[in-house]
Amino acid sequence: xxxxxSTSQPDFDARFTExxxxxxxxxxxxxxxxxxxxxQVRAQGDEALIELTARFxxxxxxxxxxxxxxxxxxxxxxxxxxxxxxxxxxxANRIRAYHVRQMPEDVSWTDPExxxxxxxxxxxxxxxxxxxxxxxxxxxxxxxxxIPARVAGVERLIICVPTPGGVVNPLVLLAAELAGVDxxxxxxxxxxxxxxxxxxxxIRPVDKITGPxxxxxxxxxRHVFGRVGIDMIAGPSEVLVIADGAQNxxxxxxxxxxxxxxxxxxxxxxxxxxxxxxxxxxxxxxRLLPILPRAEVAGASWRDYGTIIVTRDLDEAAALSDxxxxxxxxxxxxxxxxxxAKTHHAGAIFLGAWTxxxxxxxxxxxxxxxxxxxxxxxxxGLSALDFLKRTTLARLTxxxxxxIGPAAVxxxxxxxxxxxxxxxxxxxxxxxxxxx
Amino acid sequence: xxxxxSTSQPDFDARFTExxxxxxxxxxxxxxxxxxxxxQVRAQGDEALIELTARFxxxxxxxxxxxxxxxxxxxxxxxxxxxxxxxxxxxANRIRAYHVRQMPEDVSWTDPExxxxxxxxxxxxxxxxxxxxxxxxxxxxxxxxxIPARVAGVERLIICVPTPGGVVNPLVLLAAELAGVDxxxxxxxxxxxxxxxxxxxxIRPVDKITGPxxxxxxxxxRHVFGRVGIDMIAGPSEVLVIADGAQNxxxxxxxxxxxxxxxxxxxxxxxxxxxxxxxxxxxxxxRLLPILPRAEVAGASWRDYGTIIVTRDLDEAAALSDxxxxxxxxxxxxxxxxxxAKTHHAGAIFLGAWTxxxxxxxxxxxxxxxxxxxxxxxxxGLSALDFLKRTTLARLTxxxxxxIGPAAVxxxxxxxxxxxxxxxxxxxxxxxxxxx
Numbered sequence: 038x039x040x041x042x043s044t045s046q047p048d049f050d051a052r053f054t055e056x057x058x059x060x061x062x063x064x065x066x067x068x069x070x071x072x073x074x075x076x077q078v079r080a081q082g083d084e085a086l087i088e089l090t091a092r093f094x095x096x097x098x099x100x101x102x103x104x105x106x107x108x109x110x111x112x113x114x115x116x117x118x119x120x121x122x123x124x125x126x127x128x129a130n131r132i133r134a135y136h137v138r139q140m141p142e143d144v145s146w147t148d149p150e151x152x153x154x155x156x157x158x159x160x161x162x163x164x165x166x167x168x169x170x171x172x173x174x175x176x177x178x179x180x181x182x183x184i185p186a187r188v189a190g191v192e193r194l195i196i197c198v199p200t201p202g203g204v205v206n207p208l209v210l211l212a213a214e215l216a217g218v219d220x221x222x223x224x225x226x227x228x229x230x231x232x233x234x235x236x237x238x239x240i241r242p243v244d245k246i247t248g249p250x251x252x253x254x255x256x257x258x259r260h261v262f263g264r265v266g267i268d269m270i271a272g273p274s275e276v277l278v279i280a281d282g283a284q285n286x287x288x289x290x291x292x293x294x295x296x297x298x299x300x301x302x303x304x305x306x307x308x309x310x311x312x313x314x315x316x317x318x319x320x321x322x323x324r325l326l327p328i329l330p331r332a333e334v335a336g337a338s339w340r341d342y343g344t345i346i347v348t349r350d351l352d353e354a355a356a357l358s359d360x361x362x363x364x365x366x367x368x369x370x371x372x373x374x375x376x377x378a379k380t381h382h383a384g385a386i387f388l389g390a391w392t393x394x395x396x397x398x399x400x401x402x403x404x405x406x407x408x409x410x411x412x413x414x415x416x417x418g419l420s421a422l423d424f425l426k427r428t429t430l431a432r433l434t435x436x437x438x439x440x441i442g443p444a445a446v447x448x449x450x451x452x453x454x455x456x457x458x459x460x461x462x463x464x465x466x467x468x469x470x471x472x473x
Numbered sequence: 474x475x476x477x478x479s480t481s482q483p484d485f486d487a488r489f490t491e492x493x494x495x496x497x498x499x500x501x502x503x504x505x506x507x508x509x510x511x512x513q514v515r516a517q518g519d520e521a522l523i524e525l526t527a528r529f530x531x532x533x534x535x536x537x538x539x540x541x542x543x544x545x546x547x548x549x550x551x552x553x554x555x556x557x558x559x560x561x562x563x564x565a566n567r568i569r570a571y572h573v574r575q576m577p578e579d580v581s582w583t584d585p586e587x588x589x590x591x592x593x594x595x596x597x598x599x600x601x602x603x604x605x606x607x608x609x610x611x612x613x614x615x616x617x618x619x620i621p622a623r624v625a626g627v628e629r630l631i632i633c634v635p636t637p638g639g640v641v642n643p644l645v646l647l648a649a650e651l652a653g654v655d656x657x658x659x660x661x662x663x664x665x666x667x668x669x670x671x672x673x674x675x676i677r678p679v680d681k682i683t684g685p686x687x688x689x690x691x692x693x694x695r696h697v698f699g700r701v702g703i704d705m706i707a708g709p710s711e712v713l714v715i716a717d718g719a720q721n722x723x724x725x726x727x728x729x730x731x732x733x734x735x736x737x738x739x740x741x742x743x744x745x746x747x748x749x750x751x752x753x754x755x756x757x758x759x760r761l762l763p764i765l766p767r768a769e770v771a772g773a774s775w776r777d778y779g780t781i782i783v784t785r786d787l788d789e790a791a792a793l794s795d796x797x798x799x800x801x802x803x804x805x806x807x808x809x810x811x812x813x814a815k816t817h818h819a820g821a822i823f824l825g826a827w828t829x830x831x832x833x834x835x836x837x838x839x840x841x842x843x844x845x846x847x848x849x850x851x852x853x854g855l856s857a858l859d860f861l862k863r864t865t866l867a868r869l870t871x872x873x874x875x876x877i878g879p880a881a882v883x884x885x886x887x888x889x890x891x892x893x894x895x896x897x898x899x900x901x902x903x904x905x906x907x908x909x
Contacts, residue, residue, distance in 0.1 A: 121887055124880035131877070135590060138580060146574070153824075154571055154838050159817045161851050175888050208887055244850040263706065266851030270699065285903075291896035298892045330891050373868065381595045388589075388868035391900060395893035396869065399881040402590050403865035414680040415597050415702030417863040427853040429839035432809065432824035433832065441567070444560035445835040451557055451644055452611050455766050456734045457831035460727035464827060467721075 039319070039343030043312075044353050056344055057360065057411070061273045061302045071256040074227040075235075082237035089228040094170070094201045096223070103239050105210070105221045113207040114214060121208060128400045129180050129215040135402030136188045139421040145430065151437035158425045160190035161266070163241070165233035166218070167248035167258075168209055170199035170225050176208035177398060181405050181419065182247050183216035189424035194218050195243060197233060199225020225250075230257035234265045245424065247406075268419055272410035273302035276394055277363035277383075279354045280318075281370040282311030284390060289314075290321030292367055295395045297338035298331040304342040306361065308354040312347045319345060355379035362413040365394045384413045435468050475755070475779030479748075480789050492780055493796065493847070497709045497738045507692040510663040511671075518673035525664040530606070530637045532659070539675050541646070541657045549643040550650060557644060561612060564836045565651040568616050571838030572624045575857040581866065587873035594861045596626035597702070599677070601669035602654070603684035603694075604645055606635035606661050612644035613834060617841050617855065618683050619652030625860035630654050631679060633669060635661020666693035670701045681860065683842075704855055708846035709738035712830055713799035713819075715790045716754075717806040718747030720826060725750075726757030728803055731831045733774035734767040740778040742797065744790040748783045755781060791815035798849040801830045820849045871904050 042052050077085040083100040090096050105113075117125075145155030166182045168174060179196065186194050196213050198205065200223045213221050222240060224232065230250075236242030246258060247268035258267045276296035280289055293305035309315050322339060326332050348354045355376055358366060362382035370376050373388035380386070384407030387394050398405045406419035433441075442461045449457035478488050513521040519536040526532050541549075553561075581591030602618045604610060615632065622630050632649050634641065636659040649657050658676060660668065666686075672678030682694060683704035694703045712732035716725055729741035745751050758775060762768050784790045791812055794802060798818035806812050809824035816822070820843030823830050834841045842855035869877075878897045885893035 120883060124883035124887075127877065127880045128884060134584070138582070139592075141577075144574060148570070148838075152837055156575075156839070162817070172889065177884055177888065263708075263846070263848065266848070272699075288896065288899055291892055291899055294892040295890070295896045298890055325892075325895075330889070335892065377866070381598070382862075383864050385865040385867070388866065391871050391874045392867055392869045393874075393896040393900060395885060395890075395896045396874065396878055396881045397865075397867055398893060399884045400877045401588055401867045401869065402584075403592070403867055407865075408862075410699070412699065412702070413862065413864070415862060418865055420863065426818075426844075426849065426851060427856065428819050428849070429821040429843075429854055430813070430824065431821070431828055431833055431837045431839055433828045433837065435827050438827045438829075438832065441563065441836045442832055444563045445832045447556055447560035448564060448613055448835045449831060451560075452613065453608065453766065454731070454734055454831075456727055456730040456761075456771065457834060459761075460724065460731045460829040460831045463724055463727055464829060 039339055039345055041345050043347040044349055053357070053360070059342065061304060061342060067252050067256050071227045071253055071260055075231040075257060075260055078228050078231035078237065079235050083239050086224050086228055086232055086237060089226070090224055093226055094199050096200065096203055098223070100239050103222050103224060105223060110210050110214065110221065113205060114211045116207045117211050122211060125176060125180070125208060125211055126215060128177065129184065129212070131400050131402040132180050132184045133188060136185045136404070136421045140188065141422065141425070150440045151434040152441070153432040154430065156427045156429045158427055160192070161244045161424050161426065162191070163193040163195070163243040164191045164245045164247065164424055165243035166194070166196045167229060167246065167250050167254055168196055168198040169250055170201050174198065174206045174209050176206065176212040177405065178249060179209055179212035180216055183213065183218050185404065185419060185421045186424045187217045189421045191424050193243070195220040195222065195233070195240070197222045197224050197229035199223065199229070227253045227257035230254060230261060234261035247419065247423070268406065268423060269408060269412065269416060271406070273304065274299050274409055275304040275306065275363055276365040276367060277306045277308065277358055277361055278367040278369060279351070279358060279376065280307065280309045280314060281351065282309070282314050283371065284314060284369045286314060286317035286321045287325070288390065288393070289318045289369060290325055292393055293318070293322060293339070293343065294325060294329065294335050295393070296365070297335040297343065298329060301334050301337040301341070303338045304344070305339065306344040306346070306363070308346045308348060308357055310348050310350050310354065315345050315347050351376055352379065358383065362411045364407045364409045364413060365397070367392070367394050382413050384408045384418050439465055439468050475775055475781055477781050479783040480785055489793070489796070495778065497740060497778060503688050503692050507663045507689055507696055511667040511693060511696055514664050514667035514673065515671050519675050522660050522664055522668055522673060525662070526660055529662055530635050532636065532639055534659070536675050539658050539660060541659060546646050546650065546657065549641060550647045552643045553647050558647065561616070561644060561647055562651060564613065565616050565620065565648070567836050567838045568620045569624060572621045572840070572857045576624065577858065577861070586876045587870040588877070589868040590866065592863050592865045594863055596628070597681045597860050597862065598627070599629040599631070599679040600627045600681045600683065600860055601679035602630070602632045603665060603682065603686050603690055604632055604634040605686055606637050610634065610642045610645050612642065612648035613841065614685060615645055615648035616652055619649065619654050621840065621855055621857045622860045623653045625857045627860050629679070631656040631658065631669070631676070633658045633660050633665035635659065635665070663689045663693035666690060666697060670697035683855065683859065704842065704859060705844060705848065705852060709740065710735050710845055711740040711742065711799055712801040712803060713742045713744065713794055713797055714803040714805060715787070715794060715812065716743065716745045716750060717787065718745070718750050719807065720750060720805045722750060722753035722757045723761070724826065724829070725754045725805060726761055728829055729754070729758060729775070729779065730761060730765065730771050731829070732801070733771040733779065734765060737770050737773040737777070739774045740780070741775060742780040742782070742799070744782045744784060744793055746784050746786050746790065751781050751783050787812055788815065794819065798847045800843045800845045800849060801833070803828070803830050818849050820844045820854050875901055875904050
């Protein structure tokens, strides 16, 4: 049974805070195992990858078979149906069109003192994407990670995907092809992260690693962070649906279940000022659950973390949404833009009843890699910016240095950094004709 | 004696790689101590802060004296000389003017299918800045951290600065005032990071923590990452100066020493195609070192990590710069813009002989919090963007959903996520007049 709250309950705030602080993830400590794997890959390179893949993925590889060959890629991709190919191609095109708009401009200006200031953006040279194997080997995630990298101008883009027992999802390879990935390796786990961060004889290292993975992959990403850049460490996913009384309960129930079917740790929350709608949606969830192939997962998520909150009005709903800072926020209300303007913290907002969250997982265009577990308070979804970095630029004229330099000399003295001060004053002295 | 390399050496590449992989930081393992401090602050709140401040900073505090009062702030700030105040005010104004330009626009468009897409930026609600105590309590760092946060629109901005034995740098408090900081607490170390991340009775928690600190502070930031956002973990600092033969050796020597005086772990590198200039700069460094108050620190850094590389030409210098990915890149050459265009990885570029790096530490305007230890390959300096997050927006019309929705249904089926598919197809069925 889901959690039922109402803002008119006298102890609502305590109950809401308790709901917010539920621990949904069992953070198993795999750090020691991961550190050992990383050390082994650093020491033995390809040989370690072959040994670990035999152990974990029941695959006998050789160094020259770590990567999929062009022929192997083509043979797998040929198995994709024309319908699936068309759908994936549409998704790739829409995701590309959205992310192209994110590309920032370089900026430069000269201020009244004569300092020319600005910044420029340059892409990361090489990026590596991790793709899980098995059930969670999602072609959509390949597009969502690889396309922003390619849009940003990353020169070399590689994928590591484990293929336990030799099985690979052909749609994953097609997605890699559509996104313009350069190399695909059939390795996974912490060993794949280590190989991408440190390199081996076969796999040249990259500068940035993104993509989801299990506890080993997440721990390995934390471990190599600093050596390379990483994206966020994804936690369990959540959706918050805010609905007014005029909504279709079946659609809302399906939106809640779409989140719940991801993972038993996922959380689906409905907030509405209409108690009758709340009851109707809950009944629809119960009706629909048994017909889902993933009923067990979705049922566990709904039973353990599903939450229904009845508020006095939509303003209260918006205020609660900001405290939740949801990964996905669906606004199924008459004027979704007005309600969106009252919220401040969300990874992605889906406006109106015709924008189910699931369409955003695949084809609407925005990225589906989004901040989970309340981190939308301080972070953003994946974008082209994650594969770019900004270099600040400054050029002073002699007059500008004479104008603003003395303040730097003064502040350097106050911080006890005399060479800082001298490096400025020696130049100003020369301008002033002081030969000392 | 610094490291001497020349690209004409037959084993140059091996030597250069060795120089690049020198470990400059002694990463002492303070994780257990930090974990204990964080647990104590979470369990005991203010009481823990008082106890730990007595132990580490030799200060007897009470809960109502954790924060500086308005009167205490004013009394300390009154001690600042008018000259220092003027210099700090100029720095604040120039830093603000630069960072205001970083503010991104919200974007929205409607595509041919009828999907209205875009994103919006919103500030982090509350940010906390850590400022070290003692010698490294730099007012310039307060400006560089606090001003971007205020420019981004952060509502509540707090500082934690330890005041060992009760001593505080009045310029730090003035910088806080100039930057518009709301609350200043006299606590430091891992306990300050824990208080900002988890909150106590006196200190409300924040969403993002930035600012430099010692090994305990760095470990604590890593520890609370995820609960709150953090900026990068700063490593030892470095400068790369690329110079042609026409440069003033004294100025270049001072630029190298300005980096070296920060820290014995800092690294100063000169690359030039002119062997005579290289010798002249080295001689100037030796001549100037003894006159520096921080000669011991600067000498240790120069002796252990200082590097001079003679290249065949400036193109080679640019290529080496990209392999170093320096935090600070000074281009003291005839056409610095042309050379800058040949480099791709640097935190900040200082163009031409009249733009010493030190002017950028204080007053030129760009941020001095920059990616160290080769992380400019994948990350950027601090900016207003670090205190903003982006929410993606999507609104589909019924026609748009009918147009692009079927591809989502198809892909959801391929990923085995049936509720995802049903949440889209139920709406399309309704549009098509199918009452099932």
